[in-house]
Amino acid sequence: MRFLTSFVGAILEAWQEVRVHRGRVLLSLVGVTVAVCALSASVAVTDLAQRAVLEQAESSSGRPFTITGNVSANGTPVPGEADEAWFETLDRFDISYATRVAFDYAPVQLPEGVADASLLYVDQPYATLHRTRMLEGAWFAPGDRDRLAPAVVVNAALWERLGSPDLSTHPVISSSRFEGSDLVVIGVYASSSWDTEPALMMLAPAAIAALPPGTFDGLYPYYEMWVPEESGDELMSLVSSDLSSRLGEGFSVDVYRSDYGALMDDPTAALRMLTLGIGAVILLLGALGLLNIALVTVRQRIREIGIRRSMGATAGRVFFSVMMESVVATAVAGVVGVMLAVLIVKLPIVEEFITQGLVEDLPPFPTSAAVFGVVSAVAVGALAGVIPAVVAVRVKPIDAIRI
Amino acid sequence: MSLLELDDVTRTVPLPDGDPLTILSGVDLTVEPGDRVSIVGRSGSGKSTLLNMLGLLDLPTTGTLSFDGVDVRTMRSGRRDRLRGSDIGFIFQQFNLLEGRTATENAVVPLIYASGSSFWRRERLAREMLERVGLGHRLDSLPGSLSGGEQQRVAIARALVRSPRLILADEPTGALDLETGQSVMDLLDEIVEEREAALVVITHDPAIAARGDRHFRLVKGTLTAASSSSATIDDEPFPSDRDVTAEVTG
Numbered sequence: 191m192r193f194l195t196s197f198v199g200a201i202l203e204a205w206q207e208v209r210v211h212r213g214r215v216l217l218s219l220v221g222v223t224v225a226v227c228a229l230s231a232s233v234a235v236t237d238l239a240q241r242a243v244l245e246q247a248e249s250s251s252g253r254p255f256t257i258t259g260n261v262s263a264n265g266t267p268v269p270g271e272a273d274e275a276w277f278e279t280l281d282r283f284d285i286s287y288a289t290r291v292a293f294d295y296a297p298v299q300l301p302e303g304v305a306d307a308s309l310l311y312v313d314q315p316y317a318t319l320h321r322t323r324m325l326e327g328a329w330f331a332p333g334d335r336d337r338l339a340p341a342v343v344v345n346a347a348l349w350e351r352l353g354s355p356d357l358s359t360h361p362v363i364s365s366s367r368f369e370g371s372d373l374v375v376i377g378v379y380a381s382s383s384w385d386t387e388p389a390l391m392m393l394a395p396a397a398i399a400a401l402p403p404g405t406f407d408g409l410y411p412y413y414e415m416w417v418p419e420e421s422g423d424e425l426m427s428l429v430s431s432d433l434s435s436r437l438g439e440g441f442s443v444d445v446y447r448s449d450y451g452a453l454m455d456d457p458t459a460a461l462r463m464l465t466l467g468i469g470a471v472i473l474l475l476g477a478l479g480l481l482n483i484a485l486v487t488v489r490q491r492i493r494e495i496g497i498r499r500s501m502g503a504t505a506g507r508v509f510f511s512v513m514m515e516s517v518v519a520t521a522v523a524g525v526v527g528v529m530l531a532v533l534i535v536k537l538p539i540v541e542e543f544i545t546q547g548l549v550e551d552l553p554p555f556p557t558s559a560a561v562f563g564v565v566s567a568v569a570v571g572a573l574a575g576v577i578p579a580v581v582a583v584r585v586k587p588i589d590a591i592r593i
Numbered sequence: 594m595s596l597l598e599l600d601d602v603t604r605t606v607p608l609p610d611g612d613p614l615t616i617l618s619g620v621d622l623t624v625e626p627g628d629r630v631s632i633v634g635r636s637g638s639g640k641s642t643l644l645n646m647l648g649l650l651d652l653p654t655t656g657t658l659s660f661d662g663v664d665v666r667t668m669r670s671g672r673r674d675r676l677r678g679s680d681i682g683f684i685f686q687q688f689n690l691l692e693g694r695t696a697t698e699n700a701v702v703p704l705i706y707a708s709g710s711s712f713w714r715r716e717r718l719a720r721e722m723l724e725r726v727g728l729g730h731r732l733d734s735l736p737g738s739l740s741g742g743e744q745q746r747v748a749i750a751r752a753l754v755r756s757p758r759l760i761l762a763d764e765p766t767g768a769l770d771l772e773t774g775q776s777v778m779d780l781l782d783e784i785v786e787e788r789e790a791a792l793v794v795i796t797h798d799p800a801i802a803a804r805g806d807r808h809f810r811l812v813k814g815t816l817t818a819a820s821s822s823s824a825t826i827d828d829e830p831f832p833s834d835r836d837v838t839a840e841v842t843g
Contacts (some may be wrong), residue, residue: 195707199706206694464700500648501648501678501683504674588641
């Protein structure tokens with residue numbers, strides 16, 4: 191019971207002290223508030239940047255765990271039997287998310303003239319593997335492979351050069367690559383802001399049907415599979431041996447992990463360490479400012495401490511109260527700092543700058559950043575409060591009251 | 594059993610050159626519940642040191658200081674602090690109110706260190722005590738807006754709010770004019786009597802000292818009993834400040 195009243199009493203004393211000397215407290219906390227704001231904002235920015243980098247990495251090289259397979263026959267294009275073997279392998283291991291990928295170039299007719307566009311032939315699951323996000327229209331549906339006029343999805347750059355047509359009007363693109371066939375634009379996919387050249391994607395079966403025979407094989411298509419991370423390594427080995435045995439002699443099969451996880455665990459780890467380091471230094475500087483003012487203040491409060499001792503305050507209570515003043519004040523500063531960080535990070539211009547338009551769903555301000563900011567502030571308050579508290583305890587009540 | 598007992602108490606402090614300076618010497622004093630004790634002495638005679646010792650803020654160098662029959666030197670400092678908080682009330686010459694706190698917040702201070710119902714009912718108790726000292730209309734006033742007499746009344750309320758058994762008053766009227774000082778002392782006597790507490794007043798004002806039942810004189814750290822009339826106390830020659838200074842520095 192005495193512990194409870196002592197604890198509550200010390201908090202009340204601390205709060206009263208903060209309230210009575212709010213001017214001084216506010217000044218002393220400016221540094222801590224700014225430091226916490228910087229720390230929380232840097233953690234949040236790193237989280238957002240990490241999200242952007244990962245989504246960009248997944249967009250280009252696939253989600254973890256993506257397996258890529260290349261099949262060649264003595265360096266020459268592989269005829270369609272490689273496709274058959276691959277589909278059988280997918281069936282055997284029950285791999286649902288898989289796509290063929292082939293790169294091509296095609297001249298396309300734009301209002302201002304003919305322009306070269308990069309072409310990507312894929313299967314329908316490609317969008318899932320690569321987190322392809324649609325800005326307008328829709329991704330390929332299973333029935334799109336059988337269209338007479340092949341369906342395509344285009345990037346924003348091409349769509350804008352077409353005059354940003356309404357997709358419900360079924361705009362078409364002409365390309366000599368398909369012997370004058372019209373390509374129907376059914377969707378516009380998102381890409382990074384630096385992707386300014388025209389690009390489009392078409393379903394591989396539609397491309398095989400529309401292109402002259404053998405053209406698709408000559409593009410050296412490769413195979414991508416998205417498999418569970420926990421069984422990725424095992425499946426990679428199984429897919430490799432299964433494909434090899436199905437294709438037999440004369441074919442070389444190369445199966446490897448191709449998503450960013452093959453290169454490193456977290457591509458933003460270095461950035462995170464850097465921002466945390468900078469934030470920690472800023473927080474340390476804020477703490478030094480706080481400590482400095484707290485030390486001066488406690489020396490000015492010697493008489494008050496003496497009075498409190500004469501009223502029954504124990505040394506332990508004086509220590510705890512002085513330290514709690516620092517903790518209570520920095521906790522408030524921490525909350526204010528985090529609120530400022532949220533305001534800054536959630537500014538549209540800041541979000542756009544960090545994510546570069548790559549993040550599909552912008553996450554809320556990371557809870558971890560907010561908690562980290564407040565906890566750091568309280569920890570700094572406790573540390574910066576210890577030295578003034580020791581000074582306060584060493585005050586001799588007799589001398590203090592006489593001041 | 595005596596409330597407070599000093600037996601052959603000596604207090605010395607070391608000087609920078611290593612020699613000890615004797616502030617109190619062979620002090621014997623017994624304070625019973627309900628006693629009115631007044632101690633007179635000039636500046637430098639050891640009054641404050643004696644007051645601090647009576648308030649358990651300082652310990653004797655030699656001799657015995659007992660509270661409720663227990664030698665305070667055998668107590669841990671935390672227990673001494675708690676005992677001081679619960680059983681001893683201080684009234685200072687300069688009031689020593691906490692700046693920036695209202696009268697109620699000042700009167701609450703001792704109760705912040707209490708436990709049980711005293712702690713949880715602290716606001717109510719403080720307000721009741723302030724009303725008792727006639728400051729029911731100044732509960733939310735800051736010290737700066739109170740007169741000297743009102744500030745000392747707040748200090749009295751603060752000293753008595755935990756119903757201590759011993760009140761120590763150090764020059765309680767020293768910063769007040771004669772009339773205000775008399776009224777403050779009237780109030781203090783009244784409340785102390787009402788609560789059956791012991792009152793020890795340390796003063797250099799013979800008129801204030803005369804209000805006590807037992808009178809002592811502190812000269813050069815030595816406490817001696819004096820006669821009950823203020824005239825007698827006044828007749829005793831005080832050592833000059835120069836003498837005291839010579840003693841302290843010598």
